[in-house]
Amino acid sequence: MSGSFPSPNEVFQERYRIVSIINRGGFGRVYRASQLELNRDVAIKVLQPIRRDGMDADEEASRLAIVQKRFEREAQLVCQLRDSHTVVMHDYGTTPGGLLYMVLEYIDGRPLNQVVEQDGALSPERVVKIARQALWSLQEAHALNMLHRDVKPQNIMLFDHAGRTDQVKVLDFGLAKSAESAEFRAEDPDLTGEEVILGTPRYMSPEQIRGEPLDPSSDIYSLGLVMFEMLTGYKAVAGDSTMTTLARHLNDQPFILPADLEIPNSLREIVERMMSKDRNLRIRTSEEVLEALEFWNSNSSVLGGGQSDPLAGPALLGERRKKTAIWALATVMTLFLVSAIVVAATRDAPQAAVIDELEQESANTGTPER
Secondary structure (H helix, E strand, O other), X not given: OOOOOOOOOOEEOOOEEEEEEEEEOXXXXXXEEEEOOOOEEEEEEEEOOOOXXXXXXXXXXXXXXXXXXXXXXXXXXXXXXXXXXXXXXXXXXXXXXXXXXXXEEOOOOEEHHHHHHHHOOOOHHHHHHHHHHHHHHHHHHHHOOEEOOOOOHHHEEEEEEOOEEEEEEEOOHHHOEEOOOOOEOOOOOXXXXXXXXXXXXXXXXXXXXXXXXXXXXXXXXXXXXXXXXXXXXXXXXXXXXXXXXXXXXXXXXXXXXXXXXXXXXXXXXXXXXXXXXXXXXXXXOHHHHHHHHOOOOOOOOOOOOOOOOOOOOHHHHHHHHHHHHOHHHHHHXXXXXXXXXXXHHHHOOOOOOOOOHHHHHHHOOOOOOO
């Protein structure tokens, strides 16, 4: 696997002329390109599998074959997605030099993180409009037994079309997983051989961090954190390291929107229930969120219980007080647990096992993986 990344003005795979580099990372590039026979703008995501030191040639070849198998399977899954709010994949493959690539629909717009950075907190109406479209995309994926697993502002693209503003495309289903049963699995022993953490720490659900079986509510949790960010203009998780960021998801302190934030009580209730760390209290499906959002502009409860607090209700009030009292001790214990998880997950992971979004954000100012 000695292939090198293409450069602007080169013709890639005899079909695509590279126009410019949209984004780059340690083992990947995203390009804007022109498909020659159709004169169509496309985005090409090119990955170079990481080599592992200490492996002999046969072991390395076997490992890279597993990486390629995973890539091809994920590409085949993404090709099934047809919702108008999901980025379209046109093609995928492997170059003679061993580079893996996906050819995607090119979206001329701004990623949501850039929109929030430039525009500040968004109006409740705008947040609901964006969230609904993202939910429609996730709804289709979940119906096909696929989970995105990396919902974050960088993977939600906003663009204008035919005079309609704030149109949404959900990007980068590259971490999607299929399910053989009703539940999604956090690992696939046939493909990885190890249990790994995949996703972006700032937006990962507690169960995703712990490597537990996942269901669509994990994506709901991540989208809830994105909605918090849109409504407030700042991130719900503001840790300055991967460890403290993961710990914030694992401790018992709930995510609560600021009390002085002027939004309808029903919208507050919906977002806080989406962000619940307890899956039994969280809104579980895209359909349930979409149904609740029909009544977002109300000052009464739309989810039952009559309060926006995810631990509301007489039966749970004592539990909330108890959890608040032991939060400091739980945080210390959680940091120890997170350190063990990170060490175990990164030791032998076949690809980028923990994606440290905190270090990558400064390099992610362009349009990522469109």
